[in-house]
Amino acid sequence: MTTFAPHHIALSVGDLDRSKAFYGYFGFRPVAEWSKSDKSLTISHLRQDDGFVLELFHYADDGARPRPAFTVGNNLPEIGVKHVGFTVPDLAATRAEIIEAGIGEVTEIARGRTLVDYFFVIDPDGMYVEVVHDARDLDPERPLLLTDAPR
Structure with missing residues (x-):
């Protein structure tokens, strides 16, 4: 079987x-x-050391368009890609570094419904980039099944 x-x-x-x-x-x-x-x-293709590529499309007339109005959650009920996420070992330290670097607006650290801790930083076009710390011990043989039902 092919590995992706x-x-x-x-x-x-x-x-x-x-x-x-x-x-x-x-x-x-x-x-x-x-x-x-x-x-x-x-x-433009940008690459991380591990080989992951970010492909940036820039149309000359895009600079004249207004910045999209994205929000946290980024219209999740609508079908489509919503954000890119990167994992880090120390979420609080990374958030402080990003704030100090002044690269974009940063949200507070939160815990998601799937038990991943995260924050977002907003890119120059208003798109949300998620920074996560995933401490879950996940096993495909025993998937973690969560619900909003009271315990």
């Missing part, structure tokens, strides 16, 4: 340089870029 591993996620961005700097904080470095001859579209 994460390769990339694609985002459309309004300001390519600002987005490269923002995602550079998360360890993404430019490795490839393609531009249409009239500069109406640029596609």
